[in-house]
Amino acid sequence: xxxxxxxxxxLSVQEGDSAVIKCTYSxxxxxxxxxxxxxxxxxxxxxxxxxxxxxxxxxxxxxxTLNKTAKHFSLHITETQPEDSAVYFCAASMKRQNTGFQxxxxxxxxxxxxxx
Amino acid sequence: NAGVMxxxxxxxxxxxxxxxxxxxxxxxHSHVYWYRQLPEEGLKFMVYxxxxxxxxxxGMPKERFSAEFPKEGPSILRIQQVVRGDSAAYFCASSPxxxxxxxWGEQYFGPGxxxxxx
Numbered sequence: 598x599x600x601x602x603x604x605x606x607x608l609s610v611q612e613g614d615s616a617v618i619k620c621t622y623s624x625x626x627x628x629x630x631x632x633x634x635x636x637x638x639x640x641x642x643x644x645x646x647x648x649x650x651x652x653x654x655x656x657x658x659x660x661x662t663l664n665k666t667a668k669h670f671s672l673h674i675t676e677t678q679p680e681d682s683a684v685y686f687c688a689a690s691m692k693r694q695n696t697g698f699q700x701x702x703x704x705x706x707x708x709x710x711x712x713x
Numbered sequence: 714n715a716g717v718m719x720x721x722x723x724x725x726x727x728x729x730x731x732x733x734x735x736x737x738x739x740x741x742h743s744h745v746y747w748y749r750q751l752p753e754e755g756l757k758f759m760v761y762x763x764x765x766x767x768x769x770x771x772g773m774p775k776e777r778f779s780a781e782f783p784k785e786g787p788s789i790l791r792i793q794q795v796v797r798g799d800s801a802a803y804f805c806a807s808s809p810x811x812x813x814x815x816x817w818g819e820q821y822f823g824p825g826x827x828x829x830x831x
Contacts, residue, residue: 603755631819640717640804640822641756686755698769700746701820703755 599623601689603704611712616677618707620687621669629690629699630663630670635706636683644685645672677711684708715740717807717823718787725829726795734790734826738807745788746820747773747780750802762788795830802827 600623610616620630628649633641647654647661647670654661658677663670670689674681688701718737726732738745744763748756758772762782773780777795782788792799806820 633822640719640824643819643821646819693769693771698761700758700761700769700772702758705755706753 599691599702601687601702601704603687603707605707606705607708607710609710609712610677612677612679614677614711616674616681616709616711618672618685618687618709619669620671620689620704621667622689622702623668624689624691625665625668626692627668627689629701630661631688631701632659632661632672633686633688633703634683635686641686674709677709679711679713682709682711717805717821719805719823719826721826722824723827723829725831727831728796729794732792732795732799732828734792734803734805734828736788736790736805736807736823738788738805739821742807742809742821744808745782746806746808747788747790748804748806750804750825752801756804759790792828795828797830800828800830 603620608616631646632644634644635641645656645659645661647663652663658675660673684706686706687704690699691702692699717739720735746761747759749759750756760773760780761769765784777793779791802825804822804825806822808820
């Protein structure tokens, strides 16, 4: 079935600490895994993504890892800052057999709070 | 380079009225996706359109909801005879597209339309 589980639902850290958010997916054919940051009253903003042919990708303080065997992927934020506070969503592509169309299925979100 | 634009940002409708939500994709993007987000929940896929074509509407309710992406102008999500349960944030995303069955481009989201049904 189509399912992406995301944990934790809330995460509180002190400024400068690291934050890790984990997602698992159900479709072994999934091959694209983006992460979005959503601030209050705004649309989701793509912050990093990874495709199934790589295991890790980094962009400054943000990194994403992918374990295809275990069907899970994680977002790592180092040296967190108060402006990192937001809701973070993971997503996984899932393919419809009859159309070949790949749609994104989203996790339920993680509310990250970074305290100064 | 303007991003995805949606309007209106906020829309209030009484039960039974029609709601029309508009989305202009990023320049150069020919693929549009609509999502619905209920409070404290993730985004649920509704429909995927290319110019003048609905590619996948598997997430859209069969009744009262329709979507289009005409050759000229923005994509429109229309909800007829709205009910209180339609109250949500509706987001549009666009991508440059790709070859069917292959990875498609990254999806970029607009700011959303928050629909309130009274």
